[in-house]
Amino acid sequence: MRIVTLFLSFFIAFSIYAQSLEKPNVPHILVEGLGMAQIEPDMAEVGMTVSATNPKLGAVMHDVNERARRVIKGIKELGIQKQDISSMQVHISPEYTWRSNERKFLGHRASQRIMIKLRDLSKYGPLISMLVKSGINELNQIVVSSSKENELEAQATTAAIENAKSKARAIVNQFGAQLGKVYRVSELITGEAPFRVYAERAAANYKSEQFEPGIIEIQKKLHVTFLIDYER
Numbered sequence: 001m002r003i004v005t006l007f008l009s010f011f012i013a014f015s016i017y018a019q020s021l022e023k024p025n026v027p028h029i030l031v032e033g034l035g036m037a038q039i040e041p042d043m044a045e046v047g048m049t050v051s052a053t054n055p056k057l058g059a060v061m062h063d064v065n066e067r068a069r070r071v072i073k074g075i076k077e078l079g080i081q082k083q084d085i086s087s088m089q090v091h092i093s094p095e096y097t098w099r100s101n102e103r104k105f106l107g108h109r110a111s112q113r114i115m116i117k118l119r120d121l122s123k124y125g126p127l128i129s130m131l132v133k134s135g136i137n138e139l140n141q142i143v144v145s146s147s148k149e150n151e152l153e154a155q156a157t158t159a160a161i162e163n164a165k166s167k168a169r170a171i172v173n174q175f176g177a178q179l180g181k182v183y184r185v186s187e188l189i190t191g192e193a194p195f196r197v198y199a200e201r202a203a204a205n206y207k208s209e210q211f212e213p214g215i216i217e218i219q220k221k222l223h224v225t226f227l228i229d230y231e232r
Contacts, residue, residue, distance in 0.1 A: 027177075027228040028183060029172060031164050032221060033164025033223075033224055034160055035156040035163055038152075038218075039146050042147055043145045044142055045143040046118055047140040049138040051109065052067075052109070053106060053109045056108075067134060067135040067136075071135070078130065080123075088113040090112045092108055095107055111137075119147075121213060144214070156218045160220040161224075178228070180227030182227075186223045188223060
């Protein structure tokens, strides 16, 4: 039932969208062209956090600052450029626990978040090894991407155009007509960010130096209106 509902919702949404488009006052056909392109990622954004809790504010600040300094030093030693490293301000908050229905103060919790852009994925293993030895607490996220985003978008768009032309031509030819000129083209925006793929498994098991970034796939959807030329 859920599959039917989803399909029906999509069909209704597409029908409403199609009806909203300006239509020519001559015979025409509206089709959707779908194009896809794939590529292996060659970059990654890696986010990590250094944190500690201590009753003494000065001690916890010193601990976090020192470990963050070691982390950033190790990152630079791997050849990662300064412009690809960013660190946030240290965040401090009180930490409590409940014992016998009474709130107990555990200490001050300090944390600092560090983000890097890894432009060479072959450095992932050495990077993770260094981070663990330097004392990070969390690897928050790994987001893979591609430096060839523009080329991949162009490939997917070309594939969507060819798909729309092939689909429209196959339909009109069955009615003894010929596909005419393009009247209107619009891209269907899905709201997704195809070049930001979260490697959740790697982030969850950050002590492993194994990393399989997978494949990035980008999709393009075009709504194309063609005029129809009838044979005389």
